[in-house]
Amino acid sequence: MNTLGERIAHYRSLKRLSQKALAMACGWGSQSRVGNYEKNLREPGLDDLEKMSSALGVSIAVLLGEGDSKEAGGNAQVVAPADRSYRYPVLSSVSAGLWGDAVQPFEPGAEDEHIVSDYMGKGPCFWLRVDGDSMTAQYGESFPEGSMVLVDTGIEPRPGHLVIAKLVNDDKANFKQLVRDGGRSFLKPLNPTYPLIEINGNCRLVGVVVESRRRYI
Template identity: 40%
Template sequence: MERHERIARAVELSGKKNVEIAAACGVKPSAVTQWISGETKSIKPENLYALADITGFEAEWLGVGRGPERKPSESNVSMATQPSRSFRYPVISWVAAGAWAEAVEPYPAGISDTYEFSEYDSKGPAFWLKVKGDSMTAPAGQSITEGTLILVDTEVEVSPGKLVVAKLPDSNEATFKKLVSDGGRLFLKPLNPGYPIEPVDENCRIVGVVVQALQKFY
């Protein structure tokens, strides 16, 4: 059976209309018609997986003719949508993050030997930090565990409720906390209730706002 015949069979048995298939795959209905007729010889992988998802057929069977026709069971894992663009940011130390505000160059030579990618397009100079300790590990709700990589954007607007990286006057290193407001004053609050809240005064410098967290399992 040719691929376009398998696609036609999948669409027919799914009971979906071409416009529904097109909407799920992010293409025009005419493209689906071309898939079914065989006029289009190539299909992008993301379209193929979307087609498999809406029809209930295996992507491998639709694309290359191997494997079972129907998915044997529902899965709790699906194909992630791939970002159209990615950006590379350095992974720096807590000491470097603490000295960020005093740096003449946003990315001085030798600041990092390690870089990580993100689909986030930063508003200003940005960098990754690896979380140390358990001060942001909460027993419930929002929690950032030790070892998590956090992406810090130094130009995002700072406001209460956001997670921030700050430099306290009595430390050479940066600290990672939640910025909160109480009685008209600002505080740096850890998510772990076992750690103290730090007041924000004129000597405390907010380095940037945490815009993304990434857990790596190796």
């Protein structure tokens, strides 16, 4: 099973589900989406991966071909145990503007793209590429467009954390800082030209950003 499509088809077969049955379990109106994924004609984003992994009874890591590593949060390949180096998959882009589409098609071969880190995840971890400039600050901590952020889904988000938030019932996500003020929670951009976004049941917090990388040339 060398491709994501082959793995989807394999685990669907193990569950004795037709493409139509899997599509229905994921809440999709047509089996064509499953067929396109299995033929590698389209690449699923994080939201669709979550739905298929739940319906198939396997983790996203297994669908991505990462196996099961309890030591490294369930989805990392250990590169050099003595140095505590782990390879985490790059899943998709995430908007750092207002609510943006974070479930973009992979570039060719991106499902096999990984970045090595010495961070040992507490849960499944994924690298995401930042789009937009709302997390770009003139001073201090800054995440300009093109930065890579490592997200740990096994950490409980707390005020002050940098988080990935996802709109409920939509393929939208956002990268912001979680803050509380007057008993209310907000997503705060580091770029002061962008507004605060109040959390009022409109989103769920996917995970906490634990590391970032950026390329200079």
